[in-house]
Amino acid sequence: MxxxxxxxxxxxxxxxxxxxxPQExxxxxGLLKGRNLLVATPTxxxxxxxxxxxxxxxVERGVSKAFYTVPLRSIAFEKKAFFEAVGRCLGYRVETIVGDLEVPERKLARADIIISTYEKMDSIxxxxxxxxxxxxxGVIDELHYISDPKRGPIVELIVSALKYRAPQIQLLGLSATVSNAAEIAEWLNARLVESTWRPVPLLQGVYKDGVIRYANNREEPVSQKTGVPTLDLVIHASRKGGQSIVFVQSxxxxxxxxxxxxxxxxxxxxDRKTSKEAAHKLLESTDKTELSQLLSNLVSKGVAFHHAGLSNQQRTLVENAFRNQAINVIVATPTLAAGVNLPARYVIIDEYVRFEEGYRTPISVSEYKQLAGRAGRPGYDETGYAIIVAxxxxxxxxxxxxxxxREPEPLTSKLANRRVLRxxxxxxIASGxxxxxxxxxxLIMNTLYAHQSQSKAVIGFIVKESLRDLEKWDMVTRSNDLYGPTRLGLLTSLLYLDPLSSRFxxxxxxxxxxxxSFGILHLVSMTDDAQVVRVQRRDIEELYRVIDERYSDLIVTPEKYIDEEARYLQAVKTALLLEDWINEVAMDEIESKYNVGPGDVSSIVETSVWLVYSVSRISKLFPxxxxxxxxxxxxxxxxxxGVKEEVLELTRIKGVGRVRARLLYQHGYKSVAELRKASIEDxxxxxxxxYIVAREILGQLGVNVEGMSEKEKKEREGILSYT
Ligand SMILES: Nc1ncnc2c1ncn2[C@@H]1O[C@H](COP(=O)(O)OP(=O)(O)OP(=O)(O)O)[C@@H](O)[C@H]1O
Ligand SMILES: [Mg+2]
Structure with a gap:
């Protein structure tokens, strides 16, 4: 063609x-004639x-625009690189908005192609x-995210709002994992392009006890050298000349x-030479933290980890090092789960079970297919292999x-829930x-929710009820058939809060x-937006003792919540956890005291930071x-x-977290002014x-850190030659 x-x-x-x-x-x-399409073809x-x-x-330059939206930052950066090349070729202006990288509205208004994460698109x-x-x-990449309880409603809002505001738009939904494609295509008012064709064949299997068992019944022995199954597999893959991505859950x-x-x-x-170079580059060009030292050290040995805690620059360096074979293995969390192209001949799924709100939950078939699909990308290998470690x-x-x-799960709307709907x-209403x-x-009738529901009348009823709630809660006002937001309503929408939470x-x-502080932490932990810890039977007595003892600290007292005991006690327990956190109790101690898994504390904390910020914004509204x-x-x-107020000043320095701040304080550096008097050797x-951290700290404070002692030179050598 x-x-x-x-x-x-x-x-x-x-x-x-x-x-x-499938492209043909x-x-x-009708791709080139403006038709809506659902492209449901393999990874x-x-x-x-x-x-x-x-x-x-x-897209006519300067007249019309395209939007390309994706669920993950890693995908956004890959598309940015691709569309910038496209832009250079066709003379388009390309803008990318991801996470904290703010792009002024003016630039977006002038752009021809805008690449964004779903959340950023939603905020636009x-x-x-x-x-x-x-x-x-409008391109919705990885459309299967519409089934995700958290992100799905955002995707629905994006599609429905675009259809509403730009009726002429050509919508393209892309996904490798839609089993109910006909239904989704109908909703998008799109033609369906389905296929099972993949440019590089993908062999899938399960590994256990020294044997990979493929789905086509072929078996392949793997020598068990190390006692760690995943490690044996990585070595096996490497011996056969392939690079691997290993997926874990934390x-x-x-x-x-x-x-x-x-x-x-x-x-x-x-490639030992390029890996040393990549390790150097990582150390030289990114923030010099413990994490980057460790990463650089591993990269010098052909291995890297990849997770959301890395900076964008670090991730890009790791991905590029993998592309030029300086790295043989990347161990990644699902931040690399979908959409990205890396030369992995092998995908090894080390963990297919993850902790979700305290429960062990196997990943979905759809997610498995996405992980597996990272193996065998065109241009790199003849065949890809995806192996689950049993x-x-x-x-x-x-x-x-x-x-x-099995087929991936059918996609279903997650909007059918009062909370999300309001x-x-x-x-x-707030956005106008x-x-x-x-x-x-x-607008609501444009959603997948309406499309998948049995009765439009029921939806109409629920929408009316929800609008009435919003009015009752002082979020919106209504006059002459026109809704408008109140100040609280506007703020609530801006803060992405549940109206019920902000009203509470x-x-x-x-x-x-x-x-x-305890009263406020408890208050925010009572809201529907809070992330809380579970209460066990053995906690109950102690929690009631706390309630008695600290009754005067509480803003929300227990009397009204007799019927919601679990909710109330969970909030008390969560507030205690957060209180320990801001009183500098050690992380491992918090984890064992509250019986929470790794990662839970940081996500509970992250949520409460947002909620307490919301409290400070809301409290400004009323005298x-x-x-x-x-x-x-x-x-x-x-x-x-996670610190007491006295060290807050120190934590504002980059590279100084709660542990270092406290140590600095104990060593007599109680303020930035005192710290300025220190030398690197101090x-x-x-x-x-x-040395790396010391330089970073003092450098930021404007202290002259030129010149290196012999001791420092020796230690720096050591970091890279250490084996
Ligand atoms: N017609 C083509 N000829 C050669 N290479 C191609 C062609 N089309 C795409 N490719 C290459 O195939 C690779 C995979 O493409 P792409 O990332 O778009 O896959 P995808 O269908 O979006 O997969 P996923 O579902 O995993 O996101 C890219 O490296 C791309 O450059
Ligand atoms: Mg893709």
Whole structure:
């Protein structure tokens, strides 16, 4: 098939001579004529190019725009690189907005292609800028996220808002894992392109006791050298000349497994010279923290970990080092789960079970297929291999049946829930996207939720009820059939809070504006937005004792919550945990005292930082609570770092967290001013501080840190030659 015009030029620029069969199918189905399409074709089948072709044929420079939205930052950065190349070829201006990288509205207004995460797209939509109506192509990549309880409603809002604001838009949904594709296509009002064609075949199997059992019944022996199954597999893969990505479920496991693999680096195939260079580069060009020292050390041995705790620059360096074979193995959390192209011949799934709210939950079939799909990407290997590591108690055949032979789960709307719906309705009104009942109705009827539900009348009823709630809770006002947000409503939507939570916070604080950290931590832990710890039977007596003893600290007292004992006690237990955190109790101690898993504390803390920040914003709205605002700002900062107020000043220095701040304080450096008087040699005497960190700390404070002692030179050499 020969393409003319800009799509043809695009292929020339990218050096692509022939479309893949599923790509040809999309053209036949009207890709270049503005048709909506659902492209449900396998991993690595070239869906990105499909989107780029549509953009090339639809977007008129400076007149119309394209949006490309993705669920993960790693994908956003990969698409950024790709579309910047496309932009250079076709003269498009490309802007990317991800996480904290803010791009001013002006730039977005001028861009031809905007790449963003779902959340950023959602925040653009909530601002409702004029250029929304100029969008001629909207791409939702990894559309299966619509089934995710947290992110799914955002995807629905994006699609429905785009359809509403830009009726002429060409929508493209892309995903390798949609089993109910016909239904989803119907919802998008799209033609369906389905295929099972993959440019590189993918062999899938399960590993146990020295044997890989493939789904095609072939068996392959693996020599058991190390006592660690995943490590044996990595060595096996490396011996056969392949690179691997190993998936685990937590950051901590990613680091510990990478270390284990590095110990056996003599058995791995990697380019030793480039790996040393990559290790140097990591150390030289990124923040010099313990994490980057460790990472650099591992990279020098051909191994890396990859998780959300790395900076963007560190991730890019790791990914590039993997591309040029300086690294043989990446141990990753699901931050690399979907959409990315790396030269992994092997994907090894070390853990297919994860902790979710205290329960062990196996990953979904869809997620498995996405992880597996990272193996065997075009241009790198002839065949890809995806291997699940069975646990000792697992039956191999069961795993093959469950994950490899089954279809992914059908996609279902997660909007069918009052809480999510009222958040969305408030967002529509606050942003001005829709303020009249008929507009609101039309927008909601565009959702997958409406499409999948039995009765439109029921939805109409629920929407009305939710609007009435919003009015009752002082979030919106209504006059002459026009809804408008109140100040509290506007703030609630801006803060991404559940209206019920912000109302709960406002009501209780206005009744009792108490400056008490425990009381405030308990208050926010009572909201629906809180993340709480579970209460065990054996905790109950102790929790009641705490309630008695600290009754006067509480803003929300127990009387009204007799019927909601569990909710109340969970909030008390969570507030105690958070209180320990800001009083500098050690992390391991908190984990064992509250019986929470690794990672739980940090996500509970993260949520409470957001909620306490919300408290400080809400308290500004009312005269009786205004004084609380600055008090809660300090509390928010203490929560962020997990420290007492006296060391807060020190934690504001980059590279100084709660542990180092306390050590500095104990060694007499109680303020930034005192710290300025220190020398590098003074600081390295303090535990946990080495030369790299000492330099970073003093450098930031404007202290002259030029010149290196002999001792420092020696130690730096040591970091890189250490084996
Ligand atoms: N027609 C083509 N000829 C050669 N290579 C191609 C062609 N189309 C795409 N590719 C290459 O195939 C690789 C995979 O493409 P892409 O990332 O778009 O896959 P995908 O379908 O989006 O997969 P996933 O579902 O995993 O996101 C890319 O490296 C891309 O450059
Ligand atoms: Mg993709």
């Amino acid at each position: 020969n393409l003319n015009g800009k799509p043809g030029k695009l292929l020339d620029c990218l050096g692509i001579r022939k479309l893949y069969p 199918k999309t053209v036949e189905e 690595a089948s070239g869906k990105t190019l499909v989107a780029a072709l549509a953009i090339a044929s639809q 939509i909530r601002k409702n800028p004029d250029y929304l109506s100029e969008i001629s192509v 950051r901590r496991k990613a680091v510990s497994l990478a270390r284990k693999i590095a110990v056996k680096h003599a058995l791995l195939n990697y 646990r000792p108690s697992d039956d191999v055949e069961d795993l093959v049946d469950y994950y490899i032979r 958040i969305i309705l408030l967002a529509l 996207l829709a303020r009249r009942p008929d507009g609101i109705d039309r 916070i406002a009501e209780n604080l206005r009744r009792k504006p108490l400056k008490n 009786e609570t205004q004084e609380l605002s600055s008090y809660t700002r300090t509390l928010e900062e203490r929560l962020k770092y 600081l390295v005497r303090i535990p946990t501080i080495g």
